[in-house]
Amino acid sequence: MSRSALPSFLRADVDLLFFGGKGGVGKTTCAAATALHRSRRQPVRLLSTDPAHSLTDSLAVDDPDDLPASLTVEELDAEAELDDFRSAYRETLFEIVDRGSLFDEEAIRQLLDLSLPGMDEVMAFLRLADLADRPTPDATSERELVVVDTAPTGHTLRLLDTPDQFARWVDFLDLLLEKHRTMRSVFGGGTEPDDLDRFVNTLNERTDRVHALLRTASRCRFVVVTQAEPVVEAETRRLVEALRDRSVSVAGLVVNRWREDDGAQTQAIRTLRASVSGTDPEVWILPEADTEIRGVDRLAAVWDQARPLPADPSPPVAAPCRTRSARPVPQVHAPLRPPAADLLLVAGKGGVGKTTVASATALRLARSASGDQAVLLASTDPAHSLAAALDAELSDDPTPVAKGLDAVEVDAAGRFEALRAAYGQEVRAFFRDAGGPNVDLTHDRRVTESLMSLAPPGIDEVMGWIAVMEFLDEDRYDMCVLDTAPTGHFVRLLEMPTVFGTWIRTFFRILRDHRHIVRLPDLVDRLVRLSKQVKALRSLFRTGTASVLGVTIPTAMAVAEMDDLRRSAAEHNAGLAALVVNRVAAATAPPSRRRADAAVLRRYRRVFRDVPMTLVSEGRPPRGARDLRHLGNRLYNRRE
Amino acid sequence: MFLIDDIFLAPFRGLTFVAQAVYDAAEEEVENERQALRDELNDLYMQLELGDISEETFDRREEEILDRLDALREAEQTLDDDGPA
Numbered sequence: 001m002s003r004s005a006l007p008s009f010l011r012a013d014v015d016l017l018f019f020g021g022k023g024g025v026g027k028t029t030c031a032a033a034t035a036l037h038r039s040r041r042q043p044v045r046l047l048s049t050d051p052a053h054s055l056t057d058s059l060a061v062d063d064p065d066d067l068p069a070s071l072t073v074e075e076l077d078a079e080a081e082l083d084d085f086r087s088a089y090r091e092t093l094f095e096i097v098d099r100g101s102l103f104d105e106e107a108i109r110q111l112l113d114l115s116l117p118g119m120d121e122v123m124a125f126l127r128l129a130d131l132a133d134r135p136t137p138d139a140t141s142e143r144e145l146v147v148v149d150t151a152p153t154g155h156t157l158r159l160l161d162t163p164d165q166f167a168r169w170v171d172f173l174d175l176l177l178e179k180h181r182t183m184r185s186v187f188g189g190g191t192e193p194d195d196l197d198r199f200v201n202t203l204n205e206r207t208d209r210v211h212a213l214l215r216t217a218s219r220c221r222f223v224v225v226t227q228a229e230p231v232v233e234a235e236t237r238r239l240v241e242a243l244r245d246r247s248v249s250v251a252g253l254v255v256n257r258w259r260e261d262d263g264a265q266t267q268a269i270r271t272l273r274a275s276v277s278g279t280d281p282e283v284w285i286l287p288e289a290d291t292e293i294r295g296v297d298r299l300a301a302v303w304d305q306a307r308p309l310p311a312d313p314s315p316p317v318a319a320p321c322r323t324r325s326a327r328p329v330p331q332v333h334a335p336l337r338p339p340a341a342d343l344l345l346v347a348g349k350g351g352v353g354k355t356t357v358a359s360a361t362a363l364r365l366a367r368s369a370s371g372d373q374a375v376l377l378a379s380t381d382p383a384h385s386l387a388a389a390l391d392a393e394l395s396d397d398p399t400p401v402a403k404g405l406d407a408v409e410v411d412a413a414g415r416f417e418a419l420r421a422a423y424g425q426e427v428r429a430f431f432r433d434a435g436g437p438n439v440d441l442t443h444d445r446r447v448t449e450s451l452m453s454l455a456p457p458g459i460d461e462v463m464g465w466i467a468v469m470e471f472l473d474e475d476r477y478d479m480c481v482l483d484t485a486p487t488g489h490f491v492r493l494l495e496m497p498t499v500f501g502t503w504i505r506t507f508f509r510i511l512r513d514h515r516h517i518v519r520l521p522d523l524v525d526r527l528v529r530l531s532k533q534v535k536a537l538r539s540l541f542r543t544g545t546a547s548v549l550g551v552t553i554p555t556a557m558a559v560a561e562m563d564d565l566r567r568s569a570a571e572h573n574a575g576l577a578a579l580v581v582n583r584v585a586a587a588t589a590p591p592s593r594r595r596a597d598a599a600v601l602r603r604y605r606r607v608f609r610d611v612p613m614t615l616v617s618e619g620r621p622p623r624g625a626r627d628l629r630h631l632g633n634r635l636y637n638r639r640e
Numbered sequence: 641m642f643l644i645d646d647i648f649l650a651p652f653r654g655l656t657f658v659a660q661a662v663y664d665a666a667e668e669e670v671e672n673e674r675q676a677l678r679d680e681l682n683d684l685y686m687q688l689e690l691g692d693i694s695e696e697t698f699d700r701r702e703e704e705i706l707d708r709l710d711a712l713r714e715a716e717q718t719l720d721d722d723g724p725a
Binding site (some may be wrong): 177505508509511512521524525528531 | 678679685686687689690
């Protein structure tokens with residue numbers, strides 16, 4: 001391949017280069033390879049915004065000195081950033097809320113201290129704002145390029161929407177200050193902005209700058225990483241459409257793990273490109289590697305393998321069924337005992353086959369469910385793929401997909417809207433009726449209106465649990481299988497029940513302390529119900545009836561990530577019930593790959609000594625309920 | 641014709657109206673009472689959660705409220721049975 005044939009994003013003169021796509025397609029590999037390539041000529045910062053970082057693992061350097069001097073690697077620590085933000089602005093925020101609301105000092109302090117596990121996207125946004133605000137270097141030094149390795153699709157879209165969300169929060173702060181401003185001008189304090197006004201203005205300007213930066217093609221581009229698999233294509237199409245809706249410029253499409261076979265893949269990618277018309281990105285393919293691409297040397301050579309998508313559908317053998325017959329049906333080695341948990345969380349790295357395993361497991365469990373009891377299969381990943389896997393129409397309402405099995409894709413935003421509509425009415429009515437001849441609540445009414453237009457961070461995790469708690473409360477299901485978002489956000493999901501407890505108690509305290517002014521009986525009723533549901537949920541974890549089914553693949557990076565996942569799950573009383581190692585080299589694979597896999601499998605056995613483990617060989621991905629039922633029957637023993 | 645009907649039926653109409661009004665008022669009272677009891681229960685629960693009252697106090701007072709709710713349910717049953725046709 002000639003050196004001139006390289007993706008243009010390896011040259012493009014921009015400030016920000018995002019790499020995104022469905023979990024497990026190779027975002028980290030492509031981002032790291034690009035950062036290494038570009039660090040030969042300019043300073044580069046490689047930033048990971050995925051809460052489950054894998055940059056260090058991918059680069060596999062023990063000593064940072066082994067990295068090129070021009071390359072800085074940064075794995076964003078949202079909690080630390082949040083703490084920094086809080087300690088820097090705590091008093092400022094306190095004063096703002098104090099100036100503009102009914103709440104007393106104690107209540108504000110409690111609110112500001114609440115932990116916010118959904119802050120990853122907000123903190124990533126603030127970090128980007130920091131980086132965008134750095135002073136332009138002088139003529140002699142070159143500007144640093146920021147290469148961003150993002151979290152899988154669902155949460156990356158949340159990140160892109162954060163500036164808008166943040167702008168509404170800033171508006172809210174501004175409104176809180178308005179009462180004070182009005183008073184100041186009335187009582188002769190002048191109309192000059194004070195420190196707090198300036199703080200809000202600065203936030204506003206920063207938000208606008210990042211919003212604009214993300215949409216300026218000459219400064220920011222997005223590289224979409226994908227694979228020629230139906231489920232991945234479906235998600236990629238949604239991602240590209242979402243990027244277009246948000247006016248984010250797509251620099252290219254990288255099709256990773258390309259197999260040398262027939263025209264079917266080419267055809268599929270052509271269709272994908274055609275369906276994202278209007279953007280017409282360049283398409284590059286990266287051949288499937290025999291072994292895991294890890295370490296600086298191998299990463300630096302990644303783009304030497306890249307080539308453009310063939311211009312013509314080379315020999316028109318493109319009957320799509322050829323791929324199907326060419327790839328064997330995955331084989332299962334050492335089936336498991338069917339899990340006995342009431343709540344089974346199917347978790348793992350992005351793209352390892354969580355949805356497939358969750359669906360197959362749910363179908364298998366539904367088979368042995370008796371009488372009127374049923375199994376619920378629910379997806380809490382904002383980038384749902386249950387419907388694509390089951391080849392069924394799904395919605396936010398549980399839909400029967402098989403005998404004894406309902407499936408649901410939780411619509412977090414929709415559910416949040418519904419909650420807001422249901423209780424907003426009461427809050428508005430309260431502020432309309434409250435007060436008396438001597439109390440003017442006009443300002444507080446507006447503050448409340450503004451407060452209610454805000455969406456909380458971590459909305460997917462919050463609403464995911466609220467939906468699941470409702471489903472379990474209804475007593476229709478005796479078991480729930482959860483298809484979760486990839487590791488990083490799965491950990492956030494686990495943190496939620498504990499955090500809910502603190503939130504609800506804080507609200508209770510505020511409501512108690514203000515019970516003579518604030519009367520919101522319906523909202524209180526909902527909070528009490530939620531509190532009871534959270535207790536029931538936490539007792540599922542405490543009594544060991546909630547457990548995790550880990551899904552993973554035979555790579556060194558996946559071993560490390562699964563080990564981290566097990567540790568976080570254990571911290572929240574969720575044990576790892578079993579492990580499914582997916583895509584193990586089949587008997588027909590090249591000996592080098594089989595040897596490499598065998599080595600990783602030995603490591604799995606050592607690290608997860610007490611965990612039952614089953615192996616699924618690579619092959620044609622199961623699609624539709626029939627395939628999945630078949631897989632489920634082989635994954636688990638006949639007997640309970 | 642229809643004037644005569646109206647005059648002729650007026651006493652019965654009036655009676656039905658009164659019965660309906662009494663029924664509505666009674667039902668509204670039951671509903672208000674139910675809401676009040678629900679709020680009381682929620683209040684009690686919040687106090688327990690915040691550690692303002694002990695488990696024993698909670699249990700005792702919860703039972704009182706639940707008894708009153710039961711009584712209310714019975715009263716409503718009677719109301720429905722004797723309700724206006």
